[in-house]
Amino acid sequence: MRFERRAHRPLALVIASPVIAIVAALAISGALIALAGAPVLQAYYQIAVGSFGSKLAFTETLTRATPLIFTGLAAAVAFRAQVWNIGAEGQFYIGAIAVAAFGAQATAGLPAALAIPLLMLIGAIAGMIVLLLPLGLRLKFGVDEVVTTLLLNFVAVLFVSMLIEGPLKDPLAFGWPQSVPVADNAILPKLIERSRLHIGLAVAIAIAVVVHVVQARTVFGMQSKAAGLNPRAAKFAGVPLASTLIKVACLSGGLAGLAGAVEVMGVKGYVTTDLSPGFGYSGIIVAMLANLHPIGVIAAALFTAAMFVGADGMSRAIGIPSYIADVTVALSLLTMLVALFFTQYRIVK
Amino acid sequence: MEILDIFASAGLWAAVLRIATPLIFGTLGALLCERSGVLNLGIEGIMTFGAMAGWLAVYNGADLWMGLLVAALCGALFGLLHAALTVTLGLSQHVTGLGITLFASSLSYFLFRLIVPIKGTPPTIVPFQPIDIPGLSDLPFVGPALFTQTAPTYLAIALAVVLGYVLFFTPLGLAVRMTGENPHAAEAQGVNPITVRYGAIMAGSALMGVGGAFLTLSAFNSFFPTMIQGRGWVCIALVVFSSWRPSRALLGALLFALFDAYQLRLQTAVGKAVPYQLFLMVPYIMSIVALVVMARRARVPQALMQAYRRGER
Numbered sequence: 001m002r003f004e005r006r007a008h009r010p011l012a013l014v015i016a017s018p019v020i021a022i023v024a025a026l027a028i029s030g031a032l033i034a035l036a037g038a039p040v041l042q043a044y045y046q047i048a049v050g051s052f053g054s055k056l057a058f059t060e061t062l063t064r065a066t067p068l069i070f071t072g073l074a075a076a077v078a079f080r081a082q083v084w085n086i087g088a089e090g091q092f093y094i095g096a097i098a099v100a101a102f103g104a105q106a107t108a109g110l111p112a113a114l115a116i117p118l119l120m121l122i123g124a125i126a127g128m129i130v131l132l133l134p135l136g137l138r139l140k141f142g143v144d145e146v147v148t149t150l151l152l153n154f155v156a157v158l159f160v161s162m163l164i165e166g167p168l169k170d171p172l173a174f175g176w177p178q179s180v181p182v183a184d185n186a187i188l189p190k191l192i193e194r195s196r197l198h199i200g201l202a203v204a205i206a207i208a209v210v211v212h213v214v215q216a217r218t219v220f221g222m223q224s225k226a227a228g229l230n231p232r233a234a235k236f237a238g239v240p241l242a243s244t245l246i247k248v249a250c251l252s253g254g255l256a257g258l259a260g261a262v263e264v265m266g267v268k269g270y271v272t273t274d275l276s277p278g279f280g281y282s283g284i285i286v287a288m289l290a291n292l293h294p295i296g297v298i299a300a301a302l303f304t305a306a307m308f309v310g311a312d313g314m315s316r317a318i319g320i321p322s323y324i325a326d327v328t329v330a331l332s333l334l335t336m337l338v339a340l341f342f343t344q345y346r347i348v349k
Numbered sequence: 350m351e352i353l354d355i356f357a358s359a360g361l362w363a364a365v366l367r368i369a370t371p372l373i374f375g376t377l378g379a380l381l382c383e384r385s386g387v388l389n390l391g392i393e394g395i396m397t398f399g400a401m402a403g404w405l406a407v408y409n410g411a412d413l414w415m416g417l418l419v420a421a422l423c424g425a426l427f428g429l430l431h432a433a434l435t436v437t438l439g440l441s442q443h444v445t446g447l448g449i450t451l452f453a454s455s456l457s458y459f460l461f462r463l464i465v466p467i468k469g470t471p472p473t474i475v476p477f478q479p480i481d482i483p484g485l486s487d488l489p490f491v492g493p494a495l496f497t498q499t500a501p502t503y504l505a506i507a508l509a510v511v512l513g514y515v516l517f518f519t520p521l522g523l524a525v526r527m528t529g530e531n532p533h534a535a536e537a538q539g540v541n542p543i544t545v546r547y548g549a550i551m552a553g554s555a556l557m558g559v560g561g562a563f564l565t566l567s568a569f570n571s572f573f574p575t576m577i578q579g580r581g582w583v584c585i586a587l588v589v590f591s592s593w594r595p596s597r598a599l600l601g602a603l604l605f606a607l608f609d610a611y612q613l614r615l616q617t618a619v620g621k622a623v624p625y626q627l628f629l630m631v632p633y634i635m636s637i638v639a640l641v642v643m644a645r646r647a648r649v650p651q652a653l654m655q656a657y658r659r660g661e662r
Contacts, residue, residue, distance in 0.1 A: 003438075003658070032456075036463050084443055137637075143644045146390065146443055147589075150582045151633045162626035284447060321462035326455030333448040334430075337440045 003345040010343065017339035018289050018296070022303060024339075025332035029324055038320050047325075050313025051306035057313075059195035063267065065298075065305035067092070067276070069204035070259030071283025072290065072297040073211055074127075078252035080215070080292050081224040082231070083135065083245055087149030088256035089280025090156030091127035093271075095257025096264045097160045098126035100271045101168060103182030103264075112185040119186050120203075120261050127257015128250045130156060135249040139242050153280065161273050170270060179271040188266040198266035205298060207255070212294040224248050256280065277308070278326075285333040291340065304329050355614045362494035364613070366502050367568060369606035371396070373505040374560030375584035376591065376598045377512050378424075378553040383588055384516060385549035386529040386542075386652040387435055390446025393581030394453030395427045395554050396561030401457035403562030404572040405464060407474045416566050417501065417559050424558020427453050428551035436546045439656030450581070458574050477501060477567040499567045501559070506599065508556070513595035525549050529650035532657040542657050557581070579633065586636035592647045601639070608635055 030040040051061045071088045078085035085091075099119050107115040134148035164170075164179045188198040215221035223244045226234035235241050259279060264271055286304050290296030311325030355361055375392055382389040389395075403420035407413055427449055434445045465472060477499035480486075485496040516522035524545050527535040532542035560580075565572045587605065591598035612628040 032459070079444075086447065137641055137644075141641050141644045143637075143640045144589075147582055147585050148637050148640060151579065151586065151636050154579045154633045155630050158626040158630045162624045165626075166624055281447075281451060284444075285451070288444060321459050323455055323459035323462055327452065327459050330448060330451035330455050334434065334445070334452060337434065337445060337448065338438065341438050341440060 001347060001349060004348045006344055006346055013343045014291065014340075017343055018291065018300065018336060021289065021336035021339045022332050024335040025328050028331050028335075029328040032327065033320055033324065036320055038318050043314055043318050043320055043324075046314035046317045047307065047310030049310070051310035055192075056195065057309065059192055059197040061302070061306050061309045062201055063196045063198070064309050065301040066198075066200045066204050066266065067259040067263050067279045068282055068286050068301035068304055069201075069208060069298055070255050070262065071279050072286030072301050073204075073208060073283075073294060074252045074255035074259070075284045075287035076290060076292040076294060076297055077211060077215070077224070077255065078248060079287060080228050081245060081248040082228040083248050083252065084144075084146040085131055085149055085249070085252045085256075086146055086284065087131060087134065087152050087156075087280070088252075088259070088283045089276060089278065090149070090153035091130045091253050091256035092260035092263075092276050092280050093156045093160045093273075094130045094260070095123035095127040096260030096271045096275055097163055097168070097179065098257070099123045099186070099261040099264045100179040100182060101163075103186040104168075104180040105183070108183035108185060110185060115183075115185045116188065116265065119182070119265060120258055123261025123264075124254035124258045127255070127260065128253040130257070131249045131253030132246070135245060139245065157273055160271060164271060164273070168271075177272065181270040182265060186265050187269060188262070196267055198262075200262035200266040203262065207258075208294045208298050211251075211255075215294065220244070220247060256283070259283075282308075282329065285329055288333050288336050291336075303332075352615065352618060355611060355618065358614075359490055359493040361610050361614060363497055364610040365603060365606045366495065366498050367606075368609050369602045370498075370502045370505045371560040371563045371568070371580055372584055372587060372602040372605060373509060373599060374556050374563065375581060376587040376602055377505075377508060377595055378556030378560065379584050379588045380591065380593055380595060380598055381512065381516075381525070381553035381556070382428075382550050383653055384529045384593055384650055385525050385546045386532065386650055386655065386657070387432070387546055387550055388442045388446060388585075388654050389428070389431055389449075389550060389553060389557075390443060390585065391427055391431050391449030391453060391554065392446075392557050392584055393577055393579070394450030394457075395424050395557040396564075396577045396581050397454040398427065398457045399424050399558030399561030400565045400576060401461050401561075401572050402558070404474060404565035405461070407566060408465070408472060413477055413566055417562050420558040420562030421555040422558075424561075425551040425555040427558075428554025429547070431554065432547045432550040435656070436543055436550070439658055442654050454577075461572060461574075471571040471573060473570040474566070476565075476570045501563050501567055505563075509595045509599035516595065526650070529652055532652055532655075536659075546657070557584075560584075583632065583636050586640050589647055590639040590643050592643065593650060605632065605635065605639075608632065 033040045033043050052058050074088045102122050103119050134145040137143040138145045165177045168179045170178050170180045188200055191197045191199055223239045226239050227244050282304055286300040289300035307325040307329055311322040315322035379392055399420035402423040403416040406419040407416040431449050434440045435442045479497045479499055482496050486492045524540045528542045528545040535542050587601045590601045609632050612631045616625055616628045
């Protein structure tokens with residue numbers, strides 16, 4: 001048995017691969033649930049009810065999906081150009097803390113229609129800076145950005161921790177380490193009354209569409225793809241490699257920073273060091289499940305968010321640790337990689 | 350000068366060896382994988398799983414050495430998965446490794462929570478005790494500084510020597526290095542690159558598992574989520590720092606641990622004048638600096654991160 005490269009990738013298979021990957025991941029997790037002695041189908045039923053079963057559950061899933069769309073896009077645009085940004089988690093936190101720093105007082109006098117976009121931009125720029133550093137090290141010294149972005153995640157969270165126990169500490173938080181809250185004019189309007197769902201979701205979807213158009217229709221989109229597929233060929237064909245990668249990093253880091261900004265302005269109002277339950281890392285999975293397609297990111301983020309939101313309810317009902325959601329989502333990344341492999345190769349005897 | 354007095358305390362040097370141990374195991378494991386041409390970013394998750402599995406085995410009545418063995422076997426199994434995906438299928442080593450890390454760590458948390466229900470205080474085990482070496486441990490200063498470690502620490506140091514010998518002075522090591530430099534040439538010499546890579550990844554991942562288990566079976570006595578704290582990523586940086594040589598990996602891990610142990614003590618010496626987070630950042634920033642310094646000088650295995658498929662170039 002060996003593998004033979006297909007002459008071309010069957011489109012149906014490419015489109016079906018995320019579904020196949022998710023089903024396979026659910027099957028393997030199902031075996032784990034069965035091993036734990038719990039009814040598998042009922043567990044998945046509980047997850048479905050917990051994430052889509054009521055209006056409240058559904059808005060909660062959408063709220064959870066919002067940052068994942070941003071971080072998923074951040075990973076997707078970067079990976080497409082072979083910029084291995086694994087630092088979305090750190091960029092998320094720096095974007096968040098930048099918003100807290102500026103949104104508490106500096107922008108408090110502005111009308112909301114001005115303050116909100118301005119703060120989003122500030123969060124995005126903060127995220128950009130965090131990614132430009134490791135990219136600069138790659139371009140200048142040839143340092144692999146995978147490891148540097150990963151290491152910077154820890155630095156970023158410690159930096160945030162330092163600020164919220166120091167200069168940005170909320171004096172009214174009874175000693176809890178949390179940042180000063182952003183002013184009321186920086187709080188994102190709700191999409192649906194009496195839910196946590198905010199306009200950040202609409203922003204995320206709009207940006208996904210914009211990213212798709214940019215990637216599909218602009219010179220930059222073509223250049224970033226070429227830089228990812230074959231950097232040497234791209235350079236030979238006249239693609240300015242360094243500046244393309246810098247633009248990609250600005251976009252990717254900016255999106256991750258924006259994720260943090262929107263989460264602060266939309267959900268919490270202030271920053272703590274547990275603001276993100278791994279949104280940055282989950283974003284990588286979202287991007288891979290979407291096969292790096294910006295519109296696909298929305299669907300993949302929805303699946304991932306549903307697993308996480310649904311698993312909490314399932315855990316309470318059946319007593320299986322909610323970490324099963326993390327397991328399933330991580331597995332779906334691996335199964336997706338295998339599924340994508342078989343869109344390119346076939347087995348021959 | 351208080352800041353320099355720290356170096357004169359035996360406790361510092363004992364801590365250096367203790368902090369270095371998981372890093373030595375992890376770095377040697379990652380180094381072995383990379384010498385065969387495969388980057389293993391699963392390390393962070395494999396160390397987490399090793400920490401959990403080793404601890405759980407001992408918690409359920411196994412001997413401490415059996416705990417380390419369990420951690421090694423679990424590591425090797427994740428290595429097998431990594432090898433199947435990156436060697437047989439030739440998938441992206443970056444993304445696969447991250448996937449293994451996410452999978453292995455979430456699986457450890459899941460299994461741990463499933464088997465050990467939430468209690469007020471986390472359950473503990475009796476960890477490895479320091480070995481009393483007759484003669485050496487009783488020496489003034491040197492004794493408490495260097496010879497009050499637990500057995501796995503000495504094992505880690507011995508392992509660096511053994512791995513260095515195997516890699517550079519045995520046919521097996523030559524086969525591993527050749528596969529990492531040029532799998533086509535290795536194949537022409539009658540070495541099967543696929544087998545070599547499977548073996549190197551599984552053995553390397555077993556070492557990562559042991560490195561994780563050291564934390565729960567010797568350094569601490571309980572398991573808690575996120576306890577690996579990026580040590581795996583530090584190991585990946587240390588491999589580059591070591592230029593893919595076990596002796597320098599040992600040196601790098603010790604140097605790194607020295608900074609870490611020093612900053613911990615400096616933190617207490619300086620008190621609240623400087624935010625403690627700044628000290629905690631030092632290890633990560635050190636790793637990045639080490640990467641920058643070594644990036645140009647290091648001689649990377651030439652076939653690192655290149656999939657090998659027969660009949661394809």
